[in-house]
Amino acid sequence: MEKKNIKIGLFGFGSVGQGTYQIIQENAALGAEVVRICIKDPQKERRISRENFTFRKEDILQDDSIDIVVEAISNAGEAFDIVKEALLAGKDVVTASKKMVSEHLAELLELQAQTGRIIRYEAAVCGAIPVLEVLDSYFAHEPIEELCGIVNGSTNYILSRMQDESLDYSTALRQAQALGFAEADPALDVKGWDAGNKIVITALHAFGELLRPEEVLVRGIDELPRHATRLAAAEGKRIKLVGRIRLKEGKLFASVMPEMLSAEHPLYSVEEENNRLLIYGKYSGLQQLSGKGAGALPTGTAVVSDIRALLNRRGYQYAKYKERALQSVV
Template sequence: MSKKKLIIGLFGYGVVGSGLYEVLHQAKNLDASIKKIVVKHPEKIRNISAEHFTYDKFDILNVDEINTVVELIDDSEAAFEIVKIAMEKGKSVVSANKKMIAEHFQEIYDLQKKHNVSFLYEASVCGSIPIIRNLEEYYNNDFLQSIEGIVNGSTNYILTKIFEENMSFPDALKEAQEKGYAESNPILDTGGFDARSKLQILLAHSFGIITEPKDVFNVGIQNLSSLELAYAKEKNLQIKLLVYAHKKNEKEIITLVIPKFISANSSFSNVNDVFNGVKVQTAFADKQFFSGRGAGSFPTASAVLSDISALGYDYRYEYKKIQQNEDFCLTEDFHLKVLFRHSVEKSDYFKNDFEEIEEFYGNKEEAYFVGKVSFKNLKKISTENPDDISFVLIDLC
């Protein structure tokens, strides 16, 4: 297959965009060049000359010579508008915007088919780990049993600092933001929303299920207190924010974003700092583990560059699992064993929501249960008490 020349219009010149510009100029075997870069703030001083930039999206979208759009901006709705117009004009697109993809997956899927263009987004999940292409090309959903992982480098960085350096949560978050690891709105990371978007994308490529954000429940790390951290350290455990997609039976898939206690013998115990880790289990190949940097300029830019290179050969996702899927659906009918931390005066109230309680601790202000709870009750408790409780998963029952 002959390789075609790519003329790129780039949207965004932040951490990832500037990283892409640098790595693209070091990729000697890639026949691609950036024609123009759209940015938002004219007054900002940048490390390349002003002639590279424009502030009008149509300086890219209306230029026929530009056959590839790379979208690397924060605003998910503005990003979708760019992606939609680009595909309608017959341009292939590369994006790292997981929120935009998760919120508009069905529309983007339909646009690709309607306009016969490619839309690639490896960088939207797990940074430098090629997990989407592996799920797309390698794993058959008949035999895939589960996928779980650490998919948010920002929260992993924060939790690593807390457990390895005894740093406070606010200080660890501040450092993550200063290093460019955390989202501009940190609750997107710490609340598990970024991880939820990534799980939605993984669901489409692993089990062929297209979801909306409301379909996937997420618990973040923003409410963790010293009580859960002390419990973990006392038992020689860590806490990691994990995403889950487990096949319950031949039709139902369990999905969840939640902090979990991790033992020293877990595959995830050595996934620290901004690294991500994904564990895939199949019926016959057992478990396989992927790890790599999940945040930062060059790791994410390398995934974008890989997609650009693939476009040179007209690569596109085939979405075979979506086309084959007629049976899989998400289920809320499952149980979890968790540590549930809450205010001590509400202990009697919350006890009724648990089917079994193995352990209880309380001081003058806080308390926790360790016990078995249905997912429906966990979801109800979390929705009704968003600010003064936390759940940490011990295991799925």
């Protein structure tokens, strides 16, 4: 008997939506098909037939034949409404929206418990790098002492261009936008908020702590003095936007700050849109995860990996969060 494909409703057909669509089309063995795509702008040119699209979210959310909703739109408020409706309608969800996830983590945990459905969001942190999967699953039993990393591809790209080609900040930002690395609203990237959102999500899986975005101390690269990169270069150093979570005497400290790193530092050599996360485990010592942190196909592959996990009904374990919840009851 022929196996039935899992049906996917896709929200958004920008960088992430198109990357995801392409990978699903090229992987028939996945056993999944995109049956409807919801977008916003009726005037935009599309590279696939108009019949694939709708402008009404109900066409996906109220279609009982759709099993999985993939949310990859640029508006975090609307994204949460879509995701919430999808879970309540009995669908599993994959999302790429870090802002939405970090602002609604507690509600998303609650919605999963209430509906028995699953939401996965690997693409929301460091693009193609399986950061959440590794922290949630592989490190579920191991206390982590510190995490630090370059978790925002566009600011890293901008800093690379400023330091390698002596470009000014605005020109480097325009280049990052032209290449599709920067968020639609560049303030999210350059002010460090996007990295802060990723730090919030990472903290839940690595330390079991539900932080609010405003609890992360955030400074971006937009206020760096003009001569800062030249000053760093004169000392043989490079400036990087570094996200950090540190556990000290039972308390978590989370920050995103530009830092001047010397050549020996494991983050010194991370260039362009690449990301790297350093994990300092109690037993394993330093582990490093590196790769492409943004872009259509790298992010699309993280989405498709989540779809694959859903085909096996595999959600996140949240082991450390559940452990902390139990400790607070005892």
